[in-house]
Structure formats: C-alpha cells, structure tokens
Amino acid sequence: MNSFFQLIARHRVLASTLFLAIFPFIMPYEALAINILIFGLFAMGFNLLFGYMGLLSFGHAAFLGIGSYLTGIGIVHYGMPWGAAILIGIIGAAIGGLIMGYLAIRTRGIYFSMVTLALGQIVYYIFYKAESLTGGENGLRGVRVDEFNVLGIPVDFLNPLVKYYIILFFVVIAIWLISRILSSPLGAVMEAIRENEKRAAACGFDVARTKLLVFVLSAAICGLAGSLRALHLSIVPIDSLHYLQSGQAVMMSILGGMGTFFGPFIGAAVMLYLEDVVTTFTKHWMAVVGLVFMFFVLFFPKGIWGTILSKLQINQDSK
Amino acid sequence: MTGLSFELLCMQLLTGIALGSIYALLALGLCLIFGMLNVVNFAHGAFFMVGAFLGVYFLGVTGSFWFSLVLTPLLTGGIGLVTERFLVRPLYGRGLDYPLLLTFGLSYVLIEVMRVTFGIEGLPSVTPEGLGGTMNVGIGYFPKYRLFLIAATAVIILGVWFFIQKTRYGLIIKAGAADQEIVKVLGVDIAKVWLLVFGLGCAIAGLSGILASPTRSVNPEMGIPILAESFVVTVVGGMGSPVGAVVAGLLVGIVYSMTSLFFPDLAELSIFVLMAVVLLIRPQGLFGKAGAMG
Numbered sequence: 001m002n003s004f005f006q007l008i009a010r011h012r013v014l015a016s017t018l019f020l021a022i023f024p025f026i027m028p029y030e031a032l033a034i035n036i037l038i039f040g041l042f043a044m045g046f047n048l049l050f051g052y053m054g055l056l057s058f059g060h061a062a063f064l065g066i067g068s069y070l071t072g073i074g075i076v077h078y079g080m081p082w083g084a085a086i087l088i089g090i091i092g093a094a095i096g097g098l099i100m101g102y103l104a105i106r107t108r109g110i111y112f113s114m115v116t117l118a119l120g121q122i123v124y125y126i127f128y129k130a131e132s133l134t135g136g137e138n139g140l141r142g143v144r145v146d147e148f149n150v151l152g153i154p155v156d157f158l159n160p161l162v163k164y165y166i167i168l169f170f171v172v173i174a175i176w177l178i179s180r181i182l183s184s185p186l187g188a189v190m191e192a193i194r195e196n197e198k199r200a201a202a203c204g205f206d207v208a209r210t211k212l213l214v215f216v217l218s219a220a221i222c223g224l225a226g227s228l229r230a231l232h233l234s235i236v237p238i239d240s241l242h243y244l245q246s247g248q249a250v251m252m253s254i255l256g257g258m259g260t261f262f263g264p265f266i267g268a269a270v271m272l273y274l275e276d277v278v279t280t281f282t283k284h285w286m287a288v289v290g291l292v293f294m295f296f297v298l299f300f301p302k303g304i305w306g307t308i309l310s311k312l313q314i315n316q317d318s319k
Numbered sequence: 320m321t322g323l324s325f326e327l328l329c330m331q332l333l334t335g336i337a338l339g340s341i342y343a344l345l346a347l348g349l350c351l352i353f354g355m356l357n358v359v360n361f362a363h364g365a366f367f368m369v370g371a372f373l374g375v376y377f378l379g380v381t382g383s384f385w386f387s388l389v390l391t392p393l394l395t396g397g398i399g400l401v402t403e404r405f406l407v408r409p410l411y412g413r414g415l416d417y418p419l420l421l422t423f424g425l426s427y428v429l430i431e432v433m434r435v436t437f438g439i440e441g442l443p444s445v446t447p448e449g450l451g452g453t454m455n456v457g458i459g460y461f462p463k464y465r466l467f468l469i470a471a472t473a474v475i476i477l478g479v480w481f482f483i484q485k486t487r488y489g490l491i492i493k494a495g496a497a498d499q500e501i502v503k504v505l506g507v508d509i510a511k512v513w514l515l516v517f518g519l520g521c522a523i524a525g526l527s528g529i530l531a532s533p534t535r536s537v538n539p540e541m542g543i544p545i546l547a548e549s550f551v552v553t554v555v556g557g558m559g560s561p562v563g564a565v566v567a568g569l570l571v572g573i574v575y576s577m578t579s580l581f582f583p584d585l586a587e588l589s590i591f592v593l594m595a596v597v598l599l600i601r602p603q604g605l606f607g608k609a610g611a612m613g
Contacts, residue, residue, distance in 0.1 A: 121544070
C-alpha cells in the first residue's frame with residue numbers, strides 16, 4: 001500500500017495522465033468529468049501560489065475569467081482559430097497576474113488576501129462594463145468550436161468524449177509544467193518562502209521576484225483553465241469572475257489538501273461531484289458545500305489527500 | 320455639465336458621507352475583531368446581509384423601526400458569539416488563514432439560510448415612518464433618511480470610541496490587543512474578552528445592515544460586494560486602525576459618489592483605483608503602522 005503511494009508520488013505526471021485517461025468512465029457523465037478536469041487545473045494553478053508558497057489569494061477568479069473572456073472574445077468577435085484564442089487567454093491572464101501580483105505582493109498575510117479580493121473585483125467590473133465585447137450581465141455567447149482537422153483526421157468537438165480528451169491534452173501539458181516547476185530550484189525557493197520568508201531572504205533569494213514570478217505562473221495556468229472552460233461551455237458567464245469563484249479554488253485546495261500535488265484535483269473532484277449529487281435533492285447546495293468545507297477546516301485542515309499522506313507517514317515511522 | 324453647481328456638489332458630498340458612514344461602520348467592526356483576535360471575518364458581509372434581512376423582517380412584524388434597531392444587532396451579535404465560541408475558537412494558534420477560511424465557509428451557509436428563510440428575491444426595503452421624504456438642509460432638499468443615517472452612524476462610532484477609550488472593558492480590550500500574555504497574567508479571562516469583541520463586531524455589522532437596508536435592495540447576495548468594499552476601506556485606512564477605518568470609510572464613500580456624478584460608469588471602479596494608488600504610495604495604509612500588515 002505504502003509503496004504504491006510512493007510510486008504514484010514518484011511518477012506523478014504519468015500517474016495523473018493514466019488516471020485522467022480513464023476518468024470519464026468512472027464519472028456519471030462526461031460533462032461532469034470535463035468540469036472536474038477544468039476546475040482541477042484551476043485549483044492546481046491556485047495551489048502553486050497558496051499551497052506551495054503560502055500566499056492566500058482571493059482574486060484568482062480574475063484569471064479564470066480573463067482566460068475565458070479573451071478566448072471567447074477572440075473566437076466570437078475576431079474569428080480566431082481556437083488554438084490561437086487559447087494562447088491569447090493564457091497571455092492575457094499572465095499579464096493580469098503581473099499587474100495584480102505587482103500590487104498585491106507589496107502586502108503580506110491577511111492583507112494580501114484582502115488586496116487580491118479587491119483587485120479581483122476591479123477585473124469583474126471592467127469586464128462587466130465592457131458590455132459590447134463581453135455581453136455584460138448576460139455573459140458572452142456563441143463561443144463555437146465545431147469540427148476541425150488534426151493531421152487530416154476530422155475531429156468532432158461536440159462529441160463529449162472527444163472534447164474531454166482534447167481538453168485533457170492541454171491539462172496534461174499544464175500538469176507536467178507544474179510538476180517541473182515544483183521539482184526545480186524555483187520550487188524549493190517557493191517552499192522556503194512559505195516556511196520562513198525572512199530566512200529565505202537572508203539566504204540570498206529574491207523573495208519579491210519569486211513571489212511575482214509564481215503569481216504570474218499561477219495566473220497563466222488558471223487562465224488556461226478559463227480558456228478551456230470557454231471552449232467547453234460555449235459561453236462565458238459573468239460568474240466566472242465572481243469572488244465566490246475565487247473562493248471555490250480556495251475550498252478545493254483545502255478540501256483535497258493544500259501544498260500537495262494531487263490534493264487540489266481531488267478537492268475539485270469531490271466538491272463538484274458533491275455539488276452534482278446535492279443539486280438533485282435541493283437547490284441549496286451552497287449550504288452543504290459550505291458546511292463540508294467548515295468541517296474540513298475545523299477537523300481535517302490537511303484535506304483528504306494530505307490526511308492520507310500524513311497517515312501513511314505515521315505508519316512508516318512506526319515500522 | 321450645465322446643471323453642475325456648488326449646491327449639487329454639496330449634495331453629492333452629503334450623499335457620499337451617508338454612503339461612507341456605512342463603510343466606516345463595517346470597517347470598524349472588521350477592525351475591532353482583527354485588532355483583538357487577529358481574525359479577518361470573511362463572513363462580515365454576510366452578517367451585514369443577515370442584519371438587513373432581520374431588520375426589515377422585524378420592522379414588518381412589529382411596525383417599529385426603533386425596536387428592530389435594537390433587536391437586530393442583539394441577534395446578529397448572538398450569532399457572532401456562537402460563531403466565536405464553537406467555530407473560531409478551536410482555530411486559534413493555527414495561523415491566520417484558518418479562521419479566515421472558516422468564516423468564508425460560514426458566509427456560504429448564512430447566504431443559503433437567508434435564501435431558504437426569505438426566498439431568493441429578498442425583501443422589499445422599507446423606509447421607516449417619519450424618516451421618508453426630504454428635508455431642507457439650507458442648500459437644497461436632501462433625503463431625511465440619509466441625514467438620519469449619518470447621525471446614527473456618528474452616534475454609534477462615538478459610542479464605540481467611548482466604550483474603548485473610557486471604560487474599564489475598553490482598557491482591557493486595548494491591553495489585550497497590545498499584549499495578551501500580560502493581561503492573562505493579571506487575571507483577566509481573555510477568552511471571554513475575545514468572545515465579546517467578536518460578538519460586538521458582528522452586532523455592528525448587523526446594525527449597519529439594518530441601517531443600510533432602506534437605501535439598497537435587500538437580497539441574499541447583498542453582502543458580497545460590500546465585503547470587497549469594506550476590505551478596500553480597511554486597506555486604505557490601515558489594518559487594525561479604528562481611526563483609519565472611519566476616515567477611509569468616509570473617503571471611499573465620497574470618492575464613490577463624486578465619481579458617480581462625473582463619470583457614472585466608473586463609480587464602482589473608482590474606489591478600487593483609490594486602493595491601488597494608496598497601495599503604491601503607502602502599502603501599510605493611511606493610518607497603518609509599517610509592519611502591521613502581517
């Protein structure tokens with residue numbers, strides 16, 4: 001059992017790719033699987049900043065929204081090919097991350113959370129007011145991607161399973177990138193900053209620049225999640241930018257286990273599955289999700305995956 | 320802008336002060352809880368929303384605005400006491416993030432509880448009897464209720480100031496915020512003080528909810544934008560500074576109403592731009608001490 005988990009941890013990109021390849025067959029329907037894929041990526045991008053570097057942002061919906069809107073605007077208003085539209089979404093989110101990060105890293109701790117939340121509201125209002133481009137309150141409609149050719153083979157994007165695997169292709173690239181970042185020296189500096197910022201600075205690391213860089217990387221990954229979401233839904237709802245969406249990223253990370261590689265993904269899967277099940281009984285799913293979240297904060301702060309890992313650690317020590 | 324006159328500017332300034340009073344009250348509540356317990360109450364906007372709902376509900380049932388003005392803060396304060404005792408207290412010593420996350424989860428629950436109880440559309444806002452209509456303030460006619468709002472907020476803020484500066488309890492609160500170990504050694508039950516401060520902060524949030532209810536629509540989501548706006552006020556004023564909270568609250572209200580006079584489309588954005596500017600020049604806020612931000 002123990003060595004199985006260690007094997008997963010050692011080959012985390014391969015393990016997640018294999019798991020995600022069979023994932024749509026475990027889920028009740030493909031649309032939920034796609035949703036989990038996208039929000040799992042969103043939470044993983046967020047966790048890079050929160051779990052690994054200790055910066056609790058409440059403004060990450062901005063990057064999900066920027067990614068979604070720019071991709072959507074590119075396709076709807078400028079007739080871009082979807083690949084280019086995704087790229088625009090990622091770049092836009094990264095630039096947004098650079099601006100927001102530049103302002104937010106001037107502050108620390110709780111202040112940081114408040115500033116990111118407030119800056120996220122700016123992005124919300126900008127997109128809300130730019131009605132001619134974004135559709136304002138109604139959201140942006142008609143982000144259509146139908147059929148296209150890959151090396152001469154026609155691909156039907158409207159087939160849910162095909163859509164899943166196309167999105168998975170991008171998600172796997174991002175997961176690989178996250179894994180590389182974490183195992184690089186940058187990843188080590190990030191964790192050093194999380195554990196003790198002053199000591200990291202005393203060791204000669206440029207704390208401010210590292211924070212800004214990771215903020216931008218995290219924003220770009222969340223932007224990709226947003227771009228994929230626009231393609232998946234064919235519309236961009238204004239809710240994408242809402243601060244409750246930022247809160248979802250926080251909840252998913254905590255639920256699954258912040259600062260762990262798979263945790264955010266597991267958190268996203270559990271939360272969206274729960275939401276799906278609860279909505280069949282009552283439309284007040286927010287209360288249930290809120291209560292479950294509070295339960296975890298109180299009793300399992302390490303989250304599902306984090307708790308499993310620490311339990312295994314204890315077993316290992318007692319041997 | 321042909322209609323722009325000195326009178327209009329003054330009226331808009333007054334409107335800004337009325338709006339700013341609500342911000343000041345909310346930020347003061349946040350500031351009390353943060354200064355003492357080191358907890359950012361992410362459910363503060365939700366308590367504001369609950370206060371507005373209860374206020375309108377009690378006003379409808381009893382017909383007396385004054386009665387609901389007393390009952391509402393007592394109830395939201397009560398919810399605050401329960402929250403501190405059973406939800407926030409187990410998290411002390413686990414860092415700053417956990418109480419913040421817990422209260423965030425609580426805001427989800429409070430929003431849904433209000434949806435279940437009062438429906439998703441919310442309640443029609445009611446202007447209390449005798450406070451409707453307008454009144455001549457020398458330069459023109461101004462809504463009576465907004466004048467009352469400014470006066471009521473001033474009274475509450477002075478009351479809190481008096482409580483903290485001039486009473487024994489206030490002394491203990493101030494001492495506890497400065498050095499809780501010493502206060503404990505002196506034989507004060509600090510847990511009880513924390514409990515009361517959290518309750519007081521939530522009571523103030525509920526009170527601002529009922530006070531604001533005649534001026535805005537009462538619905539379960541009303542606490543969400545106001546939370547972001549109170550954070551802007553807190554950031555501008557400086558974390559943990561009560562004076563900063565009040566001054567920045569008024570400033571943010573005035574900036575908002577002045578922008579909505581000249582550039583209506585940018586009104587919501589203006590206060591966030593104000594925050595960005597303050598952050599660039601003084602990251603610790605107007606009245607904050609350097610190093611007090613985390």
